[in-house]
Amino acid sequence: MASLWMGDLDAYMDETFILNAFSAQGENVASVKIIRNKLTGGPAGYCFVEFADQSCAERCLIRLNGKPLLGANPARRFKLNYATHSRQPDGRIVYNPRPPRTQSPEYSIFVGDLTPEVDNNQLYDFFVRKYPSCMSGKVITDPNGVSRGYGFVRFAEENEQKKALGEMQGATGLGSRPVKISLATPKNRPRPEYSQDPDPKLDVDEANRELMEQGEEMYEALMNCHWQPLDYTTPEMFGVVSP
Template sequence: MSMQCQLWMGSLEPNMTESFIVAAFHRMGQRPLTVKVMRNKFTGEPAGYAFVHFQTDEEAIDAMHKLNGKPIPGTFPVVRFRLNTASREARANMQSEREFSVWVGDLSSDVDDYSLYRIFASKYSSIKTAKVILDSSGYTKGYGFVRFGSEEEQRNALYAMNGYTGLGTKPLKICTAVPKPKGAPTGQNQSAPNAANAAYNSGTGDQSAAAVAPAAPVADASATAAAAQAAKTQNDDLQLVEHKKTIDIDELNQEFLEPELSLWDGLESSQWFPNEIVEAH
């Protein structure tokens, strides 16, 4: 897969110049050849993204996995690296290829894209990408995706890597990830792995997958609370109406007649009579 040795870098602040970005990569141990910050062709203002050129595709993909999601040095408030494959050809190829991905759960907080990539790449030669899903604050959600170029290796990983120890502090949970149907809605409060497709899509660009889990992982607290509230609401809507209530007819009649009797009692005590009754006497 030719990437033309480039990465796309997004979410740039207006003050992030080419020299600033190059320096940030250098401080993270990476050596890009050039950086080109793109500008609005009408206003000349920075467009919020850049292209980072490396010596080889291997260096570019290594930098993407190593830096994605990590804080960019010299930014306050903290801005994180947001990197992806750059060329249209590479992105088109990734879309057109069949996706052989696995969902990886029970990732501890010390596991990042690069460590996830390295552990699988050391065992499987067809690894394309690895992505740990982060929340809006940049903290891991405890799961991620690994994409293979070989279906055979993907299937092997489902069994060989399930329960694997040596990455982070917990044994890994592995299950199949399948492409997300086009046009399918993406709920923000769904739990992983069933709604991990949305996070995977936003985290890696063109790849989207939904996990098919033999054993579902623990959802985050917000997702659990939302699901509980939804279930409660649904249960309230579906409550049965009690049709066996005992009806006391005498009590109902008394409630109906009481206002009428009170009226007549009031008329009688006031010594008021209608005209026709007076004339009759």
């Protein structure tokens, strides 16, 4: 058995609703466990969905995560994540929403210029067909679930990440536009340290003093100019040649 955590559930979403939601997407679920608030007894807003094996769970996570949840009112989307469970000595099964992060490195790329219809599953399929170590594809959406036009793809092998950076730039077949590829920047990358303030504050008094000095120099330069009265000007001074 394998489990997924499913969140962002409304109070009316019971086991039957969840089973039907997966069934409508062509996926078979072994069981659903709605988690309840220990104090109020009401739904806690999430559940655990069990599948026959790990491959089924992973397929659902990749295919459905972020897709519209059919029958939801107001509109909701599948919000899925990995989950683990363990059996206690008294026979109870304890679920853990998210497993511990593995220490194995992951390598990501940024994929831009995605058209609105591209979802997580399409993004993943586009890369995994050529790069077997592709682990997931994630399209970034706004709070309403609308694509922001870009996403991220993760690889288990660095060499395949590098190959994708070179080979998939401008590739077509994902949505209706060629994709733009670049190296993904880790969110936790340390900020650069500066030996001095990169954006020093403006010293207003000093700036005003320099401006006044420049103004005085300009005034003195004008005063030192010797202007000839119009009575003393000749046509040649203006580039006019007398006949």
